Amino acid sequence: MLKPTITELLKTSLRSILKNKGRTALTSLGIIIGVTSVILLTSIGNGLKNYIAQQFESLGSNLIYVLPGKVFNESGGFGMNAAQGLLSTSFSQKDIQNLKKNLDTVNVVIGNVELAGKAKYRNKKEDVTIVATGYEYGKVSNTIPKEGKGVWFSKEDEAKKANVGVLGADSAEKLFGNENPLGKTVIINSKNIKIIGVAEKKGGGLGAGHLDETIYVPLEVGFSFAGNRNIQSILLQTKNKEEIDLIKKQTEKIMLKNFEEDEFSVADQSQILSSINSILGTLTIALSGIAAISLIVGGIGIMNIMIATVTERTREIGLRKAVGATPRAILLQFLFEAVILSCLGGLIGVLLGGAITQAINQFFPAKVTFISVFLAFGVSFAVGIIFGVTPARRASKLSPIEALRYE
Amino acid sequence: MKTKLSFIAIKKVFLLQLKNITKTYLSGTSEFDALKDVSLKISEGEFISITGPSGSGKSTLMHIIGLLDNPTSGEVILQGKDIARLNESELAVFRNKILGFVFQQFNLLSKTSSLENVMLPLLYSDIPSEKRKNLALEMLAKVNLSGKLKNLPSQLSGGEQQRVAIARALINNPKIILADEPTGNLDSKTGREVMDLLHKSNKEEKRTIILVTHDPDLANEAERILVIKDGKITERQNA
Numbered sequence: 085m086l087k088p089t090i091t092e093l094l095k096t097s098l099r100s101i102l103k104n105k106g107r108t109a110l111t112s113l114g115i116i117i118g119v120t121s122v123i124l125l126t127s128i129g130n131g132l133k134n135y136i137a138q139q140f141e142s143l144g145s146n147l148i149y150v151l152p153g154k155v156f157n158e159s160g161g162f163g164m165n166a167a168q169g170l171l172s173t174s175f176s177q178k179d180i181q182n183l184k185k186n187l188d189t190v191n192v193v194i195g196n197v198e199l200a201g202k203a204k205y206r207n208k209k210e211d212v213t214i215v216a217t218g219y220e221y222g223k224v225s226n227t228i229p230k231e232g233k234g235v236w237f238s239k240e241d242e243a244k245k246a247n248v249g250v251l252g253a254d255s256a257e258k259l260f261g262n263e264n265p266l267g268k269t270v271i272i273n274s275k276n277i278k279i280i281g282v283a284e285k286k287g288g289g290l291g292a293g294h295l296d297e298t299i300y301v302p303l304e305v306g307f308s309f310a311g312n313r314n315i316q317s318i319l320l321q322t323k324n325k326e327e328i329d330l331i332k333k334q335t336e337k338i339m340l341k342n343f344e345e346d347e348f349s350v351a352d353q354s355q356i357l358s359s360i361n362s363i364l365g366t367l368t369i370a371l372s373g374i375a376a377i378s379l380i381v382g383g384i385g386i387m388n389i390m391i392a393t394v395t396e397r398t399r400e401i402g403l404r405k406a407v408g409a410t411p412r413a414i415l416l417q418f419l420f421e422a423v424i425l426s427c428l429g430g431l432i433g434v435l436l437g438g439a440i441t442q443a444i445n446q447f448f449p450a451k452v453t454f455i456s457v458f459l460a461f462g463v464s465f466a467v468g469i470i471f472g473v474t475p476a477r478r479a480s481k482l483s484p485i486e487a488l489r490y491e
Numbered sequence: 492m493k494t495k496l497s498f499i500a501i502k503k504v505f506l507l508q509l510k511n512i513t514k515t516y517l518s519g520t521s522e523f524d525a526l527k528d529v530s531l532k533i534s535e536g537e538f539i540s541i542t543g544p545s546g547s548g549k550s551t552l553m554h555i556i557g558l559l560d561n562p563t564s565g566e567v568i569l570q571g572k573d574i575a576r577l578n579e580s581e582l583a584v585f586r587n588k589i590l591g592f593v594f595q596q597f598n599l600l601s602k603t604s605s606l607e608n609v610m611l612p613l614l615y616s617d618i619p620s621e622k623r624k625n626l627a628l629e630m631l632a633k634v635n636l637s638g639k640l641k642n643l644p645s646q647l648s649g650g651e652q653q654r655v656a657i658a659r660a661l662i663n664n665p666k667i668i669l670a671d672e673p674t675g676n677l678d679s680k681t682g683r684e685v686m687d688l689l690h691k692s693n694k695e696e697k698r699t700i701i702l703v704t705h706d707p708d709l710a711n712e713a714e715r716i717l718v719i720k721d722g723k724i725t726e727r728q729n730a
Contacts, residue, residue, distance in 0.1 A: 088614050096614065103602045403598045406559060407659070408587020408615035410580040485559040488598065 088413055097420035101428075111389045112429035114382025115467065119433025119460045120440070121375035123452060127441040129368030131450035133361055139295075140353050142286055144225040146325055147353055148332055150175070150183075150318035150339065154346045173347045174314035179339070186338050189323055190331060194218035195315035197306040203251075203299060204271040205259040212255050213298045214272065216306020217319075218242065222250070224321050227283045227300065234266045234281030237302055241280075245304040249277040252298035253285035272299060273309055328352050372456075376463065382429065383467035390422050390475035394482075401479050402487025415480035422472025423465065430464030504571055506666055506699060507533040507556065512565035514551050514722075525551040526562070527722040535666065536697040538690070540713035542704055547719045550671065553703045557590055557669045558582050570666075587615050591660030593689075595672035597652045599644040599659075605631060606640045609658045616663055630658035634688060650681025657688050667699045668692065674709065686712065 088096075101108050152173035175195065183193045197216040202209055215221075222228040222236030229235060229250060237248050249270070256265050256279075265279045277299065286295035307313045322331045336350050394401070401414055434457050444450045509531040516523045525548045533539060543549050554560035555567060558574060567574040569585060577585070591612075592598075599608045609627040618626065631637055634654035644652050653673060660668055670689060674682030686709065693700045702713060710716050711729060718725050 087617060092614060092620070399598065400600055403600070404611070404615075405583065406557070406586060406592050406598075407612040408583050408663075410583040410615070412580065413583075413615060483560075485554050488559070488594070 087410075090416070093413065093416045094420055094424075097417050097424055100417075101421055101424055107389065108425060108428070111386055111425050112382075112432065114385040115379060115426050115429025115464050116382075116433045116436065118375060118377075118379035118382045119430050119464055120437040121378060122372050122460045122463075123434055123437025123456055124440055124444075124450075125371045125375055126368055126456035127437065127450045127452045128444070128448070129364055129371070130453045130456075131441075131445070131448070133364050134451060135449035136360055136364075137357060139286070140357050142226060143353070144321065145353075146322045146328060147224070148320040148322065148328060148335065149349075149351050149356070150320070150335060151349045151351060152316065152347070154349055173343070174316060175318055175348075176313065176315060179342065180315065180318060182338055182342070183318065183320070183335065187320070187331060187334055189327060191321040191323060192218070192220040192224055192319070194221050194224070194319045195303055196221075196317045196319060197303065197310055197314070198316060199306065199309055201273045201299070201309065203255060203259060205268065208259050210255055210258045211297065212252070212272070214306060214309055215298050215300050216303045216309070217300060218303060221300065221319070222283075224319065227286075229281035230284055233284075234279070236281055237300075242302040242304065245302065245308075247275065247277050247305060248280045248302070249305075250281040250283050250300040251279055252283050252296040252300075254296035255298060256282045258297075270299070272301075275305075275309070277301060277305075379463055379467055382464075383426065383471040386422055386425050386468065387471035387475060389425075390418065390472055391478070393421070394418065394475050394479045397479075398482060398487045398490040401482050402484045402490065405482070405484035406488065411480040414482075415476045418476035418479045419469070419472045422476065423468035426464045426468030426471075427461070430461045433464070434460060505532045505568075506535045506570065507531075508566075508568040509555070510566040510568070512552075512555060512562045512567070514548075514555065514560070515563040524722050526555070529565070529722070529724050531717070531724065533667075533699060533701070535699055536693070537715060538693045538700045538702070538713045539715045539717060540702045540704060540710040541717045541719060542707065542710040543719035545705060548722045549703050549705070549719055552719065552724075553669055553671050553701070556667075556701060557592060558586050583615065587612060588663055589666045591663065591665040591668045593653070593656050593660050593668060593670040593673045593685075595675040597644070597649075597656045597676070599652055599655055601644055604641050604643060605636060605647070605655045605658075608644070608655055609662055611659060612663050618663075626662060627658070630662050631655070633661070634658045648681070649677050650684055653677060653681070653685050654688065657685065657692075661692060664696075665698070667701060669701050669703075671703045672705070673702070674704070674706070 152175070177195065180193055180195045187193070194217055199214040199216070201212050201214040203212045219237055219239045219242045227236070227250070234250070236250055237246070241248050249272070251259070251265055251270070259265070259270065260268070265282055268279050269276050270279055283298070283300065320331065320335065322328050332350050332352060339348055339350070404414060438452050441450045441452050509529055512526050512529040513524060514526040516525055529552065541549050541552060551560070555562050558567070558569070561575070569589060574582070600611065606624070606627055609630050610623050613623045613626065628637070628640070631640060634657055636651060636654055636658065639647060639651060644655070647655065668689065673685050673689070677685065689700050689702065690712070692698045702709065704710050714729050716727050716729055718727070
């Protein structure tokens with residue numbers, strides 16, 4: 085058995101670290117900041133991913149979108165010429181009829197138009213997104229008003245081109261406050277729209293936030309807002325998950341009769357989701373990488389302090405050697421001091437990062453991932469070893485007599 | 492460690508033997524011999540003083556005896572083993588088990604209690620950890636410091652600090668105590684206490700004491716007095 089044992093050396097290192105609490109805190113600070121920021125950034129990235137996935141689920145299931153332009157390239161990322169296609173292509177009622185006729189196993193085919201608009205009620209004016217869509221949209225996208233909150237517009241409303249609308253939850257609150265919006269008339273872009281329902285809240289305040297600051301109107305009403313009969317996107321719902329791929333292929337085939345290949349895209353939710361996730365993932369990794377640089381800086385801080393410590397404690401090292409410390413014992417003692425400093429920093433960083441994540445989570449989706457904790461801790465351990473070895477070797481090689489003579 | 496010497500009958504095995512030790516220091520381009528061809532035999536239980544003017548080589552000799560420094564030439568044989576053949580770790584074991592040091596500057600660890608200072612050599616020994624505290628308590632009792640176990644060196648007088656250092660030197664029950672000007676930083680009364688402790692350990696425990704001092708009165712308390720001058724040693728027996 086090698087003397088002293090690892091446990092005894094760890095205790096020795098811990099004791100000398102605790103004798104210098106102020107310096108210990110300052111030395112660990114670099115690592116604390118580094119680990120905290122890595123944990124925070126990965127937590128926010130991860131939280132955002134979960135949040136977006138949830139949002140997509142709340143939009144409804146088994147959905148296929150036909151969008152203008154080549155939005156998605158082969159590998160699933162967003163295409164370069166997406167914007168170009170968005171501007172040049174639009175669909176028509178004829179395309180919807182085509183799809184309805186040729187696809188026999190889909191639940192619905194809905195044309196959509198989205199416009200920016202202003203909603204006015206009495207003296208209140210709010211920005212809203214006008215979503216002109218089919219009567220089936222409410223059910224497909226889980227937007228149907230709850231009991232007591234009115235109804236979604238019907239097939240008849242659509243056929244009559246009735247000027248009725250369903251307000252998004254946030255818009256309803258902003259325009260009406262405590263008043264009941266049902267039956268009231270709102271002026272949207274100088275057109276009177278009767279409110280027949282208030283949509284279920286989609287939640288959140290990020291990206292998809294406009295889902296609650298909306299007014300849903302029948303497609304024909306949307307056409308009159310836009311001044312043309314162009315349809316921006318087509319929404320399909322398959323009967324079940326298994327049919328998504330098949331319907332996508334069929335849809336593509338039907339659309340190709342009237343459009344060039346790069347004029348439209350057929351995508352399902354998972355495809356859109358994975359594109360967003362890959363962007364978020366890259367962003368998270370890049371930001372965490374930048375944060376990880378501070379871990380290296382923290383490591384250099386530890387090395388600096390350890391070198392200073394070895395010089396300052398030259399007499400101690402000489403004495404330890406005189407009373408029988410082997411070079412190994414000295415090496416390990418100082419290496420452990422460096423590792424304890426960095427791991428302590430890592431531990432505090434993880435706790436701090438976790439606590440801040442919890443706090444942020446109150447108003448922003450963030451969730452600590454196990455892997456980020458594991459990684460941050462592992463990296464701080466490695467930093468301790470890498471930056472602790474040089475000072476520790478220097479200590480172990482000191483000649484006892486030179487060390488004892490040192491003033 | 493096995494030695495081939497073990498089956499050769501030797502009438503008297505010396506505890507420590509120095510054979511033709513020379514220590515040369517290089518200062519710039521010129522060489523300076525701190526020790527010149529020094530030979531010495533030390534047996535168990537002796538009380539030896541090494542004395543001489545400052546710069547005479549006292550400390551160099553003590554460092555070589557204490558295995559803290561290597562001679563330029565010559566042999567150091569401790570308990571029948573040629574020191575030159577040992578590596579750093581084996582030397583550390585010898586320093587831990589056979590030797591105990593008492594320094595002029597005390598060299599206690601600051602911010603560390605008397606008890607822990609005394610226990611320090613045990614960290615590097617085979618003594619099981621559960622026995623260490625009792626052993627240290629025993630040593631501190633021996634130097635009359637049972638009441639100051641928790642005190643830090645800064646809370647102790649010079650004499651008390653040196654007594655802690657003696658307790659630390661004794662704890663591994665070494666064969667030799669090397670005391671380098673142990674009273675150099677103390678007044679005569681506390682210096683006397685320290686000397687008495689060394690004498691007591693020599694008489695009662697048959698420990699070899701090697702005292703380095705420039706004080707002729709203290710040197711005269713030893714049985715053997717080694718006088719170093721210009722790196723050469725002369726010996727006189729005390730009456």
